[in-house]
Each structure stands twice: as C-alpha cells, then as structure tokens.
Amino acid sequence: MMYRRYRYPSLWLEFDRLQREINRLSEPGAQKRGRGRVSFPAVNIWTNDDSTWVTAEVPGVDPKEIEIAIVGSTLTISGIRIPEESDENSRYHRQERGYGKFSRPIQLPFNVDANKVEANVKDGILSINLPRAEEDKPRKISVRSA
C-alpha cells in the first residue's frame, strides 16, 4: 500500500481512475469515439448546399429488407436483420452479433425531393443521396430601388 502512495500523488487520484474504469466498463455506450449510445444503424450525415448524403453501417442486412421512407425532412430507415441459419446440432462458441428489427428516424437539415432520392448498399454500407427540394432552396431576391 505504501508503494502505491508513493507512485500516485494522491490515493484519491487512483480511486478516480478506478471509478472511471468501472464507469467505462459498465456503460458500453460511453466511448471515446462517436457520440454516446445511438440506435441501430449508426449513421453519418454529409451535406452540401444541394443535397444530403446519409451513410449507415448495415452489415448482414439484406438490401431487400431495408425500407426507406421520407416525410418532409424526416428520413426513416427501417428493416430487419435475420439470423444466419444454423442447424440444431450446432454449438455456439461465441455469439456477439445481434439480430432483429430496427427503425431509425433521422431529422435532415432541409426538406428533400422524395422522387430523386437514391439509395444503394455496398459491402454492408447503406448510402442514401437526398437532393434538397427545389422550393426549399434559398432564393436570391433582388431589391429594386423605388
């Protein structure tokens, strides 16, 4: 015990470190990367003036099972991830992958033109291109002098 006191300036610092470690282990959502706990699928949103690009990690989800709905400026990604087939005699050594239904509404920065939305899945990454609605684009209004 004396040894530890010499190594750390204060015993309390050591307790703090331990506390942080316990917190980190007990909350799998609290992590360095990302912004805390989010629901499936995790999305990244890219934008420019004319459109939004939403990418999501959907490994193991059949593209046919993914549904994309747009209402105004809300995008909803929903679908199901079906477990892999295994026969009854198989024994699991490890099961870390999750399954089930998901539905995720995402608020976009502007209204989109639902007719021009394009989505594709490549290597388990869903990417959706959402062009901004024409009437939603900023318009330049010229000011006339009277």
Place this chain on the structure above:
Amino acid sequence: MADEKSLDVQKQEILTGEETERTRECACYVPRTDIFETDQEIVLFADMPGVSSMNLDVTLEKNVLTINGNNEVQIPPGYTLDYQEYEPGDYQRRFTLSEEIDREKIEATMNNGVLRLTLPKAGPAKTRKINVKAG
C-alpha cells in the same frame, strides 16, 4: 443455441498489441463475431461493414486464424461531414483454433459486409479399420 442478441452499433476498438504496430491512419476494430460448430465444420461470421472481398485477408498459420479487413473509406466529394455516429475503420481479429482443420477446404465469402468462413474439420474421427489377416 444462445439467446438472441439485440442489434448494437458500438464497435470495439482494437487494443494496441505488443506484436503489431499499425501503419494506417485510421481506427481499427475488433469485428463482432459468431462462431458455431457442427460435427463437420466450424462456421464463423464476422461483421465487417465497408470491407469488400478484395480488401480482405484471412490467414491460418499453425492454429492461429487471422482476419484482416481494410476499409476503403469513401468521402463524397464536395460534401462536409455534419454529423457522425460511426467512424469507418479497419478490422482485425485473431482466433486460436483447437480442432484440426482441413486447410484445403476452407471457404471464405463476403456478403453485405459479413464474412462467412467455413472451416471443415479434418477427420481424426475417421478411424481406419485395419483388417487382420489370418496367417
């Protein structure tokens, strides 16, 4: 069979090992994996979103199976990242296999960002019957 797990987005970052140093400047994750065993084979599923079959490397050396997947991160040109929940990265994981594996018949397929690896067991169970000839 174990209980069903719910969907989770959290990716576990790899711990810097003593033996390997990374030279690529991106995150590296431990892919989430299911492994099950039947009488004939061991089947492994690993979630590796963003990894195509071109960028996947699976090696079996002695009884250590190594999975390496490099992620080709595509940044849409002209866009800025406004909101980020996940960070693309590479995947690496190593397993020690206890069973003897028939190396010639290992099959690996990549489908929708999921690696499926079939490792057929080499048949030590197939005992050969030796006929004893009467002299």
